[in-house]
Amino acid sequence: MLLSEPLLRMEGISKRYGGVIALKEADIAIRSGAIHAVLGENGAGKSTLIKIMAGVTAPDEGRMLLGGKDVAFSSPAAANAAGIVSVFQELSLIPDLSVADNIVISNPPRRFGMIDRRAQRQIAEEALNRAGASDIHPSSLVKDLPLSRRQMVEIAKALARKPRLMILDEATSALTRSDVEKVFSVLKRLRSEGLALVYISHRMHEIAELADDCTVFRNGRSIESYPAGTKTDHQVVELMIGREYKSVFPAKPGVEANKAPVLSCHDLSWGGRLADITFDARPGEIVGVGGLDGQGQRELLLALFGVLRDIKGDVQINGRGVRLSSPKEAKSTANSIALIPEDRKTEGLMLSMTVRENLSIAALGSVSRNGIIDRGAEAARIDELLKLLAIKAATIDMPVSSLSGGNQQKVVIAKWLMNRPRIVLLNDPTRGIDVGTKQEIYQLLRKLADGGAAIIFYSTDYDELIGCCDRVLVMYDGTVVRTLEGDDINERELIGSALNIAARPAERRATP
Amino acid sequence: MTIGTSGKWRFWYELNKGTLLAAALFVVMFVIYVSNHPAGFTPNVVQTASNKAILLAFVAMAQCLVVITAGIDLSAGMVLVLCNCLASWVVVGTPLQTGFGIVAVLVAGLACGTLNGLIIIFGRLQPIVTTIATSAIFFGLALLLRPTPGGSVNEALADVFTSKLFGIFPTSLVVLVATILLVWVPFSRSVYGRAAYAAGSAENAAYMSGMPLKRAKLAAYALAGLLSAMGGLYLTFYSYTGEAAFASGNAYTLYSIAAVVLGGVSLAGGKGSAVGAVFGALAFRTIGDLLFVFDLDPLWQPLFQGIVLMLAIGVGSIGLARVRNRLEWFQ
């Protein structure tokens, strides 16, 4: 299977960032007409590898052969010209430009030297159609689209360039299941058309469905390449993490039903986007929020965190009615809420500040007196957390931007734990995170719950909801359509209610 | 997929909201102005207003080009002054000489802008200090050219450019519209223009998408120099002389920023259009004109101008004060 001459071969690639070795003598061979999955933990060097393929960074050592000839790309444009196109993990869309502008961005159709807007619209519509996203209007601005739609645009953009080799770095991490299916059928069609595809994902079942070849990375080295299907999931994970691998999810101890709820929501509504949401969360409980992406889950968390204005309805914390007007109020000791936001780069982290500064930013109040920071107390708290979360950083005085994606996410979670919150809201915290880290996060959530916190956990990953949550609120169109509990939390019920198939019309009326 | 026309208008409106607001602001203010003017809405009054406003309009367009890339050009006013001084030497003589003179002035402006761009892009310096420094250089050159006010210009040509077409329509407005059509429209619809927007909106993403960022930014700065030079040329036409005026150079720079913001161009980059900036400049200039029609104590006039400017800015920000999702504050 690996015998045919590969389209792209990389040999002995090394790359270091200051003291950090991102890649060390990595090899990979990618052939046409196949999908090549790249697997590895966070920080294993996957993104760095594809950045080198795509001409974003140059390797320190090693060579790259495209169709048997030595190549070196000085810029993404050069790689594009050679037929290599990638969908980056960090989206590369321009928020203030329209979808159509973005899709044709590298080579817009021209007439008399000016961009031909009509032709551009056509190309965009075609590309969106091919990517299975014809619901996106080509004239809408990218910044007005939700994350999942943006990823679809990103894929359409890559398709519009008619590549020879297409790279997708966690391109489906924010997609809903139906989108994923559409994208998969597109990818399969491309494969049959003879394209070479590189696919990076932390979702094992996606890889099982798609991949023809696989390469596992660990600590910057390419550990092993093998044809898909020749190893069990278990073996793969062990290759990735380099140690034995046990069950992912911690056991659910079950909650005492008679405990007073720490957070209770009654008929919560906001504009046209949230309607009549009612639920309770008790200490020690992990409440999942499910449903298709963009059904108001994000708004619900923001509403609870004091970000939205003009909220109607009733929110009680410890039986006390509250009306929060800012995150500052939400995190105050009286309310003690924390929100792990969806987009770590813009809402979670100050990228160019150090890990230390990021960790203590939300808890400044508790490590300072009269506005003056107590550095001893700060350092002590940080030490405690670093032990708890095992964040991989050379020193905590380096900018958080130089951590890998997964470790950045851990910093976002850790910074809120500094506050010892009693209500933790999580907005898809495991997006783009490897299994090892995910496992740590699940364990951490359970530990927090056991410590008496109530956790509201929105996830786009059904396995997570099933494995972690004591209860799941399924949302549709801004309201909770079903609450699943116990054995009802299974994939069939979750998907059924997420699509709001009128399986149980009575339920809908029961939770008005 | 078919897209309804109403949908198309909605996107168009979203995109051009800032420009429309600026246009509305200008129209309202101008109507207040002419309806109180003793001479009324006559070609002369419009001509006077347009001759005065066009300088700022050019500098505002220049500023807009740079601001779109998330940069800023604090030397725009000094480029205008420098080009004014240069023009007062070279835009004279036979029609041919005059023509060459005009070209020389425009090339000089282009060169100033290019210098800014080269330093900022290849020196990787922050635009704000770079242009503070180059503005000192440009002013120094202007002083070398004109240690004292003076010089002259081809008066026949100057009169043509500041008079009325067919006795009704101000030539300066025609030149302004022509400049928009010949400079702004091609630029904004070219690959470089798009890359300029992208650079302002999300530079890293634009780099990843393989856009020609450096050339786009260079083009923006260079064209900004050219447009400021147009302003300098017009200053010469309107005043027949050159003067190395430090204060007015700085004033034009600051006013151009105000005009750009009034015109709905985001200082964070990536948003807005030169047409909006032009309306912003016209509106800003009308604030000064209002002094003429209202009978204010002379000592209260500066205060009046300040307050009207504040109100105009306030109008533009009404929408933001009342968002329902507080995260929208941070866009």
Next chain:
Amino acid sequence: EPKVVSGPAADPGCMTPWASDTQFLQYPKKEGPYRIALANGYIANTWRIQMVKTAKAYAAQPEVKAKLKEFKVVSTGEDVPAQISAINNFIDAGYDAIVVNAQNPTAFGPVIKRAKEAGVVLVAFDNTLDTKDAINVNVDQKGLGVTWAEWLVKHLPNGGKILEVRGVAGTSVDTDRHNGITETLAASGKKFDVTEVVGKWDDSVAQKATADAIATNGPFDGITAQGGDTGVVQAMMDAKHPFVPFGGETENGFRKLCAAHAGDGLMCSSAGTGPAQVAVAIKTAIAALEGQVIPQAVKLPTALVSHPDFKKDQDYYPDQSDNFFVGNSFPTCGINFTAQEIMGQTKENQ
């Protein structure tokens, strides 16, 4: 379209011709009362504020007021085109005469043309216009430089080191005054070593520049400054620089210091023309409209006071602000405001 006539002027005591070859003009008589406008440029400094207030006070005097239907003042800032436009607007709005303190003496060619076509009388003062088609109420800027330099030459018989504090670079006033100083010093035949710094007519800028000059090039034997003089003296005192002869402007603060330290060697010649020249300009405009004979260029007397003649409450006001300019009266023109009256009155302005 004024007629060129032979002199003298109707009011020869006030309207002295600039030079012997200055033309005398007679505009066609218009029926009063008149609409007169003042197109000012920059406003935010004390000189201009004082000037605008003097203009208003002059126009409010009963005998002047009787001749005026309207007196309007507009300040357009530093920007020349704005001032040109203001004048255009005044022409379009049918004003009879426009008085202007020009931001730039050479920039008003097109407007002068228009004013002439429209039969509007244009009178420039302070920063006058380089033209024969408008009436100039002139300050002899170069002559001021000459006065100051002559003062220094007189007190430094053996020449010496001079500090010259200049004004705003690129303006004609600065250049004229500088040329007057330079030429006079050169013509004296003595050896003068001049250090130039830029004070921008601003006290704190001048003070800093002077302090630096003293620290690096000092001490000096004489000083001349064309503005910001209070700051210059302040810098001398801060640096404990010995007091030396000083030729300077007419700021009240400067004169206060000159009077206070006359005994210590601060011998000053303080010369300039106060903001009241606006009143002369208005008076000239009215005379032109009334069809009287006037010179095309009026020469203003300079208010010159030199050591040891500084008289309290006449040449300087110890209790008043440092910032205003003394010399606010032109007795021969019947203009007798004291600076104190103008800047000191609060009620009049309410």
Next chain:
Amino acid sequence: MRQSIVPLRLRGRDPAVAIAFACILLLLLGGSIYSSNFLSPDYLLQQLKVASFLGVIATGMMMVILLGQIDLSVPWTVTAGAMMACAATAYGTSGSFLAIPFGIACGAAIGFVNGLAVAYLRIPSMIITLATNAVVQGLMVVYTGGFSPQDSATPAMRFLATGHTIPSVPNGVLVWLAVGILAVFLLTRTTFGRSLYAIGNRERAAYMSGIDTRRIALLAFVISGSLSALGGVLLAGYASKASQSMGDAYLLPSIAAVVLGGTHVLGGKGSYLGTVAGVILITLLQSILSVMQIEEAGRQLIYGVVIIGMLLLYGRQKPN
């Protein structure tokens, strides 16, 4: 993970600051070729005194720039601070006593308006501060024209700017030192400082971390206004009087000083030591050029070229 005694931002980690100080030495050595007086203690102390006005003003500017904003109302805030302080003396002895606090309070009020508009109405600072500048200018013109202004500095103001508490060290320098120490403390040791950097880095993330971003921004502008006014008070003390437009010469130099000192104009990055270096650089450069007998044109050219040269030496941003 032991903490070093020296605060992180002051540790000599930032090469820009070191190079900036090297540039200062270079400038002095270059100047001494022209006149050996440039190295005399008298001259240097005098430069420090003059630098202290810019230094105080630039401190406020730096806070605002760290926030990712800018304060263009500096010129007339400086003037208003000076004029209002002097004006207070019209109200007898208690007026003279309160002159300095009153001047600073006026600056704080202007900063408050700026801050309110920027933080609560979300108007871009670059334009609203331009507008407040115009309004304050208008107010000062009205005031000067209408109210028989008192504009001599009080002895206390004179003392604050030019007096000596420590022999031969002007008090102005001590004021700057005090302001500087306070600023370093604020920036490195307090929640306010941390929040300032956080907001400058990414306001959205700072807000979501529960920082009251609006209050911090408001405070930064109030500080900037107050310090501008304090600069004006010092300047009035130095000149022994207040006058119109005395602040005009401080806007662009204060921005240039902050940025020359390595602070990022878009906020979030910068050290106070860098600002100190920037202030001294700008002051020295202006002073040396002022006394060299070159035409103004030449001075401007050299000023511009030297600033760009220095920036190219160390102000380059990382490749993106």
